[in-house]
Amino acid sequence: MFKHRNIMSGSEDFSYISQSVQSAFLILGTGKEGEAPVYNPRMQQKEEIFKYGASLHANVAIEWLKQQHK
Known part of the structure; x- marks a missing residue:
C-alpha cells in the first residue's frame, strides 16, 4: 500500500501565478486513504x-459576476 500521504508534484506553477492575481488552489479528493x-x-x-x-x-x-455589477 502507499505509505506517503498528501504528496504533491513539485512542478506546480500555480504559486507563481498567484503572486500576481488573487487566487485559490484546491484539490478535490476523489480517492480513499491508502490508495x-x-x-x-x-x-x-x-x-x-x-x-x-x-x-x-x-x-x-x-x-464574481455579481461583484462586478455593484
Whole structure:
C-alpha cells in the first residue's frame, strides 16, 4: 500500500501565478486513504464526486459576476 500521504508534484506553477492575481488552489479528493495519491499513474478517479468540483467553480464564477455589477 502507499505509505506517503498528501504528496504533491513539485512542478506546480500555480504559486507563481498567484503572486500576481488573487487566487485559490484546491484539490478535490476523489480517492480513499491508502490508495494512490494525486498525480500518481495508479490513481483511481471517482467520477461521482466531479459534480462537487463543477458546482464549486460555477458558484465562484456566479459570485464574481455579481461583484462586478455593484
